[in-house]
Every structure is written in structure tokens, then in C-alpha cells.
Amino acid sequence: MAKTIEEINEKVRKGRAVVFTAEEIIEYAAEKGVKKAAQEVDVVTTGTFGPMCSSGAYFNVGHTKPRIKLGGGKTYLNDVPVFTGFAAVDFFLGATAMPEDDPRNKIFPGKFAYGGAYIIEELVAGKDVRLTATAYGTDCYPRKSLETYISLKDMNEAVLFNMRNAYQNYNVGINLSDKVIYTYMGVLQPKMGNANYCSAGQLSPLLNDPFYKTVGVGTRIFLGGGIGYVVGNGTQHNPAVKRTEGGVPKTSAGTLAVTGDLKMMSPKWLRGTSFTGYGVTLTVGIGIPIPILDEEILRYTMVGDEEIWAQVVDYSEAYPQCIPGSLGEVNYKQLKSGKITFQGKEVPTSGLSSYLKAREIAEILKEWIETGKFFLTQPVEPIPSVDSGIVFKPLKERPIKKK
Amino acid sequence: MQKKRVVLNYPSHLVDQPVISRLVKDFDLMVNISRARITPREEGRLVLELTGKRVGMEAGFKYLSEIGVEVQPLAQDVKWHEDRCTHCTACISICPTKALDVQRTNMEVSFKRDKCIACELCIPVCPYQAMEILF
Numbered sequence: 313m314a315k316t317i318e319e320i321n322e323k324v325r326k327g328r329a330v331v332f333t334a335e336e337i338i339e340y341a342a343e344k345g346v347k348k349a350a351q352e353v354d355v356v357t358t359g360t361f362g363p364m365c366s367s368g369a370y371f372n373v374g375h376t377k378p379r380i381k382l383g384g385g386k387t388y389l390n391d392v393p394v395f396t397g398f399a400a401v402d403f404f405l406g407a408t409a410m411p412e413d414d415p416r417n418k419i420f421p422g423k424f425a426y427g428g429a430y431i432i433e434e435l436v437a438g439k440d441v442r443l444t445a446t447a448y449g450t451d452c453y454p455r456k457s458l459e460t461y462i463s464l465k466d467m468n469e470a471v472l473f474n475m476r477n478a479y480q481n482y483n484v485g486i487n488l489s490d491k492v493i494y495t496y497m498g499v500l501q502p503k504m505g506n507a508n509y510c511s512a513g514q515l516s517p518l519l520n521d522p523f524y525k526t527v528g529v530g531t532r533i534f535l536g537g538g539i540g541y542v543v544g545n546g547t548q549h550n551p552a553v554k555r556t557e558g559g560v561p562k563t564s565a566g567t568l569a570v571t572g573d574l575k576m577m578s579p580k581w582l583r584g585t586s587f588t589g590y591g592v593t594l595t596v597g598i599g600i601p602i603p604i605l606d607e608e609i610l611r612y613t614m615v616g617d618e619e620i621w622a623q624v625v626d627y628s629e630a631y632p633q634c635i636p637g638s639l640g641e642v643n644y645k646q647l648k649s650g651k652i653t654f655q656g657k658e659v660p661t662s663g664l665s666s667y668l669k670a671r672e673i674a675e676i677l678k679e680w681i682e683t684g685k686f687f688l689t690q691p692v693e694p695i696p697s698v699d700s701g702i703v704f705k706p707l708k709e710r711p712i713k714k715k
Numbered sequence: 716m717q718k719k720r721v722v723l724n725y726p727s728h729l730v731d732q733p734v735i736s737r738l739v740k741d742f743d744l745m746v747n748i749s750r751a752r753i754t755p756r757e758e759g760r761l762v763l764e765l766t767g768k769r770v771g772m773e774a775g776f777k778y779l780s781e782i783g784v785e786v787q788p789l790a791q792d793v794k795w796h797e798d799r800c801t802h803c804t805a806c807i808s809i810c811p812t813k814a815l816d817v818q819r820t821n822m823e824v825s826f827k828r829d830k831c832i833a834c835e836l837c838i839p840v841c842p843y844q845a846m847e848i849l850f
Contacts, residue, residue: 361801362803421839498805498840499809501809508808585842585843586844595801595843649819650807650808650817662803662807663803664805665803666802667804669801671821
């Protein structure tokens with residue numbers, strides 16, 4: 313018998329909702345049987361805590377006296393440039409933005425110890441940051457420079473806005489060359505010295521709802537320790553990829569754009585992150601509740617690490633040169649065991665996404681729902697799925713003619 | 716038999732003396748040197764593992780202290796900032812001694828000081844700056 317979101321929320325209100333994490337549900341539903349479990353269980357919670365570069369935040373810092381128009385000028389938070397192409401005192405800070413001329417990045421391979429993501433973490437932790445700006449001055453906004461400390465509580469709005477998060481599956485990075493390479497998949501040792509993966513696997517939100525049957529525009533989620541919402545599909549959303557019989561994408565596929573009030577979030581779940589020789593990024597905690605509306609939806613949440621496959625990609629040549637194809641595929645059970653056997657060689661594996669923290673997020677969200685603090689939402693619009701006709705295009709360059 | 720991982724700090728006047736050689740010959744100690752460097756001020760710093768009988772070990776440390784070599788346990792120089800660690804496991808495949816290890820059942824990372832040889836391989840691979848080695 314199918315359930316509705318309203319029925320589930322009624323149980324949440326009464327403190328009677330039956331909630332499992334995406335890890336717990338696997339064994340429970342296998343024991344109970346899909347039919348019975350689908351009747352009993354109301355919600356399955358997911359979680360992920362990994363580096364997500366296309367993250368950032370926008371702020372309104374309030375007007376100065378006399379007024380200044382930051383828009384069109386240059387503005388910095390702790391020497392990290394922000395994007396000011398808006399009205400007077402709105403700006404956007406990107407997670408990967410870096411201080412200009414950071415000496416720590418000048419010695420090979422570069423530490424990339426500080427940048428936008430760290431400022432987001434510091435602000436959320438309640439710390440003061442330095443806001444410095446220069447502007448061109450107008451009749452209505454005469455002021456030309458500004459130097460002040462500012463914290464999150466001083467601002468009118470502070471909003472996390474991530475245009476691509478929660479990737480549905482990802483590559484496994486290896487290095488076939490004979491020198492160490494520094495990538496966003498971590499430090500990769502020569503001649504397949506290690507293999508790095510980046511997904512929470514069986515706990516990951518979109519791997520538990522592979523065809524986006526419940527998550528959609530407006531879905532309420534756990535975001536950075538607070539409450540957030542799904543804006544829609546994220547950039548590079550690519551649902552029409554090869555999938556297993558169970559519907560699980562075998563390569564990176566769907567993505568989500570998410571947003572939420574930064575003032576409600578916690579530095580525990582928004583962490584500045586540095587990849588040596590690559591750059592700065594933000595590690596974001598996301599948890600998505602999946603309402604168990606019917607048996608089909610329950611079946612998707614029962615996905616286990618051994619059923620989720622990822623493609624092994626060489627980051628010394630194939631990835632940078634955009635050479636398509638995979639060297640082979642491995643599943644997350646193998647990856648989480650600490651080693652994979654690949655092309656006859658035993659290769660040690662490491663994760664970049666924390667499974668321990670993913671589980672903690674799924675448990676927090678479970679607790680929120682069980683205690684009536686968090687209600688589920690009906691999406692306003694679905695997210696484009698496999699039948700959408702979406703094609704993930706490379707940039708087709710058209711050389712600009714010189715006159 | 717005893718085994719100890721220590722950091723030796725040499726004052727500049729001892730840098731050209733065969734101290735380790737004395738430890739081997741006079742006190743019957745087995746030495747495994749992990750790291751050695753001389754600072755610009757000509758002070759020496761050595762990370763090593765000593766193995767030997769208790770008597771030899773005690774006499775060896777007495778000798779070192781008499782000639783002015785400062786001995787400290789290696790653990791003091793290595794810090795795992797647990798609050799910064801996210802348990803992502805990026806360090807696990809790189810740590811040669813399994814000082815950084817993961818409990819596979821729950822994927823929790825731990826750091827065992829006594830296994831650490833201060834090789835610093837974990838420093839560039841940790842995206843969260845959770846490891847700190849003062850050497």
C-alpha cells in the first residue's frame with residue numbers, strides 16, 4: 313500500500329515516524345521482506361560529507377555611512393577576493409577563491425592552505441573576518457574605501473548557495489605515470505601506487521534515489537548542520553549514463569544545487585579543505601530524507617556498497633586530456649576494504665569523502681525526524697531523469713577571429 | 716629486548732662526533748635512523764628507533780645525556796588533531812607503518828603514536844591539516 317508525504321508528516325508530528333538510515337535499512341528490509349518493510353518504514357535518511365568545489369555563499373553586509381557601492385569595485389574578505397557584480401552591498405564568495413599572491417602557494421607543489429572555504433568555516437564559527445574594499449564612488453554612493461571587521465551576526469543575510477553538490481557516484485583516481493601528481497582526487501602516487509575514491513556509497517543521497525523519484529525542487533534537507541533546500545539539479549547533471557540493472561549509475565551522474573541560511577549552520581559540517589598542489593575547496597555535510605512511499609522506493613534505498621560500481625580513471629593523462637573511457641570498474645565494498653586488485657596489481661585505496669561522518673549526518677537527520685523537528689516535503693518540480701534527453705557537453709571551442 | 720622511538724637533539728659541538736656509532740659498539744644497541752638533519756645553526760636532529768637489552772638501553776641514554784644530547788620520545792613531536800580529522804581515510808594508503816589506521820567496520824580513523832616514524836608523508840595528503848609534525 314502506497315503512502316503519501318502528508319501521511320508520513322502526520323506520523324512525524326505525533327513522534328511515531330519509523331526512520332532508518334540508508335545503512336540500517338539494508339539488513340532490516342532484507343530480513344523483513346520488501347513488502348512488509350515498505351509498509352513499516354516511513355523514511356530512510358542518507359548522508360554525505362565530502363569536498364564539493366562548486367560551493368559558495370552570498371552576503372548582504374548592510375550599508376555604510378556614507379554609502380559605498382561595492383558593486384563594480386574590489387572587495388576582499390581576509391584578503392580573498394569576492395565577486396561584487398551586484399548591487400551596493402551584496403557579494404558572492406566562492407569556496408575555491410584564494411588570496412592573491414599567497415606565498416604558501418608559490419613553492420612547488422603549493423600548500424593552498426587558505427581560501428574562500430576557510431572564510432565560510434570561520435564565519436559560521438562566529439569569528440570576525442576583515443572586510444576591505446575600494447570603489448569608484450558615485451553621487452549616491454560617494455565613499456571610495458572601506459576597512460572593517462565583520463562577523464556573520466552583523467550581516468543582514470548570509471546564504472550558502474552551492475551550484476553543484478552531492479554528486480551521484482564519482483571516479484576512482486589513479487596515476488599511471490612515473491611521477492607523483494597533485495590532483496583534486498588527492499596526491500596520487502606513480503605507477504598505480506594508490507587509488508582514491510570520493511563517495512559515501514550506500515549512504516550517499518542520490519545513490520539511494522537513483523532516478524530522483526522523491527528528491528526534487530524544494531526538497532528540505534540537512535545542509536551544513538542546519539536546514540537547507542534543493543534548488544534543482546546541479547550543474548553538470550548527467551542522468552543518462554550507464555547504469556546497473558538496479559538503476560545505479562556506474563559513473564558520475566546526477567547532481568544537486570542546494571541552498572540554506574548560513575547563520576543556522578555549523579563549522580563542524582562546513583569545513584575548509586586544502587588539496588596540496590591543487591587548491592582550496594569546501595567539505596559540505598548534506599543529508600537527504602527519502603520518504604518510503606512504496607516498495608519501489610524502498611528497494612532503491614536497499615542498495616549496498618557491493619552493488620555500486622565506479623570507474624577507474626588515470627589522472628596523469630586520460631583525465632587532463634579529456635580522453636574518454638575507463639581503465640576498469642570496482643565497487644565500493646572493494647574500495648572500502650583498503651585495497652583493490654587492478655590490472656594484476658594490488659593497489660591501496662583511500663577515501664576523500666568521510667563515511668564515518670556521512671553516517672553521523674544520516675543519524676542526526678533520523679533523530680530530527682523521529683523527534684518531530686524535521687518534516688518532509690513534496691517536490692515542487694522533479695529533477696530531470698534518464699528520459700530528459702540531457703547531454704553533458706564538453707566546450708566546443710570556436711576560435712575568435714583576429715581582425 | 717626493548718624498542719624505543721626517540722628524537723635526539725644535538726648541540727652544535729657534537730655534530731661532528733660519531734655518537735650513533737658509540738651506541739652500537741659500546742651499548743650493543745640496534746639503530747634504525749628514520750630522519751636526520753642539521754639546522755642552519757648547526758644543531759642536529761635525529762629521529763631513530765633503538766632496540767636492545769634494558770641494561771644497554773639505560774646505559775646508552777645515560778651516555779647521551781652525559782655528552783649533552785637531549786633525548787625526547789618521538790610522540791611529542793607528532794600531533795594528530797582529532798577535531799580536524801574528518802575520518803576521510805586519505806592518509807591511510809600512504810602511511811607506511813599503519814600508525815594512521817582505519818577500523819574497517821565503522822571507517823573510523825585512529826592514530827597510534829608508538830608506530831609513527833615521523834616520515835611526514837601524511838602531511839601533504841591530509842586535506843584537513845589534521846597532522847602536524849614539528850621536526
